[in-house]
Amino acid sequence: MRMHLMMCKHCSAYATHLKMMKDGFKKLFAKLTKVEPTEVTRLEEEVLEDLKKKSAGG
Amino acid sequence: MSQVQEYDFRSEEFIVRLRDRDPDATEAVVRAFTEHLYRGALGLGFDAVGANELVQNVWTTFFDIVPRFQAKSHVRTFLFGILYNKAKELRREDQRFTSSDPVEEVLETRFDLHGRWAQPPVDPERFLMASETLTLIEKCLESLPLTQRMAFCMKEIDEHGSSDICKILDVTVTNLGVLLYRARNRLRECIEGKAKAKV
Numbered sequence: 691m692r693m694h695l696m697m698c699k700h701c702s703a704y705a706t707h708l709k710m711m712k713d714g715f716k717k718l719f720a721k722l723t724k725v726e727p728t729e730v731t732r733l734e735e736e737v738l739e740d741l742k743k744k745s746a747g748g
Numbered sequence: 749m750s751q752v753q754e755y756d757f758r759s760e761e762f763i764v765r766l767r768d769r770d771p772d773a774t775e776a777v778v779r780a781f782t783e784h785l786y787r788g789a790l791g792l793g794f795d796a797v798g799a800n801e802l803v804q805n806v807w808t809t810f811f812d813i814v815p816r817f818q819a820k821s822h823v824r825t826f827l828f829g830i831l832y833n834k835a836k837e838l839r840r841e842d843q844r845f846t847s848s849d850p851v852e853e854v855l856e857t858r859f860d861l862h863g864r865w866a867q868p869p870v871d872p873e874r875f876l877m878a879s880e881t882l883t884l885i886e887k888c889l890e891s892l893p894l895t896q897r898m899a900f901c902m903k904e905i906d907e908h909g910s911s912d913i914c915k916i917l918d919v920t921v922t923n924l925g926v927l928l929y930r931a932r933n934r935l936r937e938c939i940e941g942k943a944k945a946k947v
Contacts, residue, residue: 700868707875707936712904714879715935718886719905723787730783733800737778737807744811745769 763819769811778807781827788828791901792835793890802838806830821915829916832898839894849930854937870940878943888938896931903928 695702755762755776765773785806789799809830817826860866869875878884889897895917902908902916903924914924 700865703869703872703875704936706872707869707879707940708932710872710876710879711885711932711935711939714882714885714939715889715900716905717880718882718889719791719901721882722886723790725783725786725790729796730786733786733803734778734782737782737804738775740804741774741778741807741811742771744808745771 757823758819763817766823767815767817769814774811777823777827781824782807784824785827785831788831788901789835791905792894792897794835794838798838802831802834805834809834821912825912825915828902829918832894832916835898836894849934851930851934851937855933870943874943875940878939881942884942885935885939888935888942891938892931892934896927896934899924899927900931900935904932 695705755773757777757780762773766777782803785803786799789802790796794802806827810827817823858865858867892900899913899917902913903910908916910921910924914921917924917927919927
């Protein structure tokens with residue numbers, strides 16, 4: 691396959707597209723999934739509170 | 749906030765405590781994995797409120813079923829499996845693995861009968877401009893079915909191992925390969941379409 695990619699400009703372009711796409715999506719996900727530590731802590735506390743109530747309720 | 753002890757989540761002793769719903773063990777996993785789950789939910793396209801609800805749902809379900817946790821996989825993998833199933837319920841998408849996908853018909857038109865490119869890919873420079881426009885590629889991502897999106901994110905972005913992804917999505921390695929093939933090509937076709945439209 692490496693030989694083919696060296697010789698075929700279209701397949702090489704396709705492979706390059708996939709690499710560019712991966713880089714682009716990594717940047718997008720870094721932006722979409724950026725969270726503040728305080729958000730996470732608050733969520734953790736809510737979860738633990740709910741589970742405590744569930745446990746007490748049986 | 750109590751001081752959370754460091755635990756070995758794979759140890760027999762910890763697993764037994766988790767199954768018994770020991771409060772310290774439960775708190776340890778909540779503190780260790782809530783952020784991962786929350787970011788996973790955001791990555792699946794849920795907004796902050798939706799992601800918050802989804803994560804709470806995941807933990808409630810985990811707490812209900814943890815006595816049956818067999819530790820065949822890491823507790824993180826188990827949690828992400830719950831996340832995926834809960835996300836499917838919320839999205840109400842039919843996520844059965846299908847034998848075909850519309851992108852496969854599109855790909856067939858790209859090649860002639862001899863297997864040569866009939867519609868070659870656009871010049872990489874044009875593709876690059878489109879792939880760097882985050883609002884544009886976000887729209888392409890939104891069009892992916894949930895299972896393909898999750899497979900793509902876990903493999904390409906988070907770089908999970910295939911074995912873990914298969915357990916989370918409950919698919920075979922072969923099916924995972926097909927999901928990734930479809931996801932990559934759907935996204936590539938979408939971005940290329942937008943790259944061509946930008947001229």
